[in-house]
Amino acid sequence: MTFLYHGLEARGAVWAEIFAARVPDLPFLRWGQDSVDPAQVRWLAAWNAPAEFIAQFPNLEVLFSVGAGIDQLPLDALPPQVRVVRMVEQGIITGMAEYVAMACLALHRDLPFFITEQRAGRWTYRHTRLAADTRVGVMGLGELGKAALEMLKPLGFPLSGWSRSAHSIEGVECFAGAKGFDAFLAQVGIAVCLLPLTPETRGILCRETFDKMPRGSAVVNAGRGGHLVADDLIVALDSGQLRAAMIDVTVPEPLPEGHPFFSHPAIFLTPHVAAETRHGSAGEVLADNVLRLLAGEPLLGEVDRTRGY
Ligand code: NDP
Ligand code: OXD
Secondary structure (H helix, E strand, O other), X not given: XXXXXXXXXXXXXXXXXXXXXXXOOOOEEEOOOOOOOHHHEEEEEEOOOOHHHHOOOOOOOEEEEOOOOOOOOOHHHOOOOOEEEOOOOHHHHXXXXXXXXXXHHHHHOOHHHHHHHHHOOOOOOOOOOOHHHOOEEEEOOOHHHHHHHHHHHHHOOOEEEEEOOOOOEOOEEEEEHHHXXXXXXXXXXXXXXXXXXXXXXXXXXXXXXXXXXXXXXXEEEOOOHHHEOHHHHHHHHHHOOEEEEEEOOOOOOOOOOOOHHHHOOOEEEOOOOOOOOOHHHHHHHHHHHHHHHHHOOOOOOEOOOOOOO
16 A cells, blocks of 8 residues: 655655654655556545546545645546545645735735836826725635635725635625625625635636626636636726736636736736645645544545535
């Protein structure tokens, strides 16, 4: 029985050390470096390994995502009995909360506008508002959405959240399900997407959604590129329905040269860096999960494959 890791060499080196210390009896193999007997592989950790790669392990029991999301893995090609586990670790959580706070302050204080004016050599006054005047609405109240809201609280933004099932979070007006979506949108000044990508959430940041937000609102997409309809964003920005957007994830990644997101004055673009899996803290979480597996205990971050997240 072996644990196989497929991914960045530097991360593999850190994880190999953590496993040697925490689970010394379990062989931790690194794809491309160690010799692997495919029949022995029960547990696999990967970011976006292709279906053909995973198919070579007939006895695979658990697939661990190296990241918080799992949509990048070829789940449709995975036998139904294989368990899928996403990464729930503090490095990703803190990184995302920082990114969302940065994005909300930047959009709220009109940074895209002021940067455009600066680059054009213009000293242009525009009235600014305080955080108390801009409601931030977070779509997705999971590990990342909740952490982002906690980071935003001391900044003074009124806060809303939207999720599939009902939640109750102190200081946050919570909405749930398709029924709650319009009421959620109607009052947000900045909408932050931290949803998983599923058939229900694909394309959710679209014209219909933007039109339900107050005119002049802003959008942050740090979920997945598939949540956003890129052409609809451009139309909404050009018409003034949206004031600005901060985009971390796109389709495809990387975006091709010349894509309008690179040059649109109302778009801030970052190359999928909102939150990164931190080698050390993630390795400890993975080792914890392996110890849980060995003890027959529930796993942290196990995905409900029928639900898709
Ligand atoms: P979780 O699984 O912890 O939370 C998902 C949240 O989304 C839950 O609150 C869930 O509702 C809600 N949700 C799911 N489907 C729907 C729906 N149809 N309608 C309304 N709400 C829905 O995920 P995380 O917070 O850990 O991560 C979220 C996503 O962030 C990841 O899947 C990934 O795509 C993205 N990500 C992006 C990164 C980046 O660098 N840009 C880094 C890491 C992650 P409920 O609570 O009711 O179940
Ligand atoms: C993740 C990501 O899902 O980095 O962890 O996008």
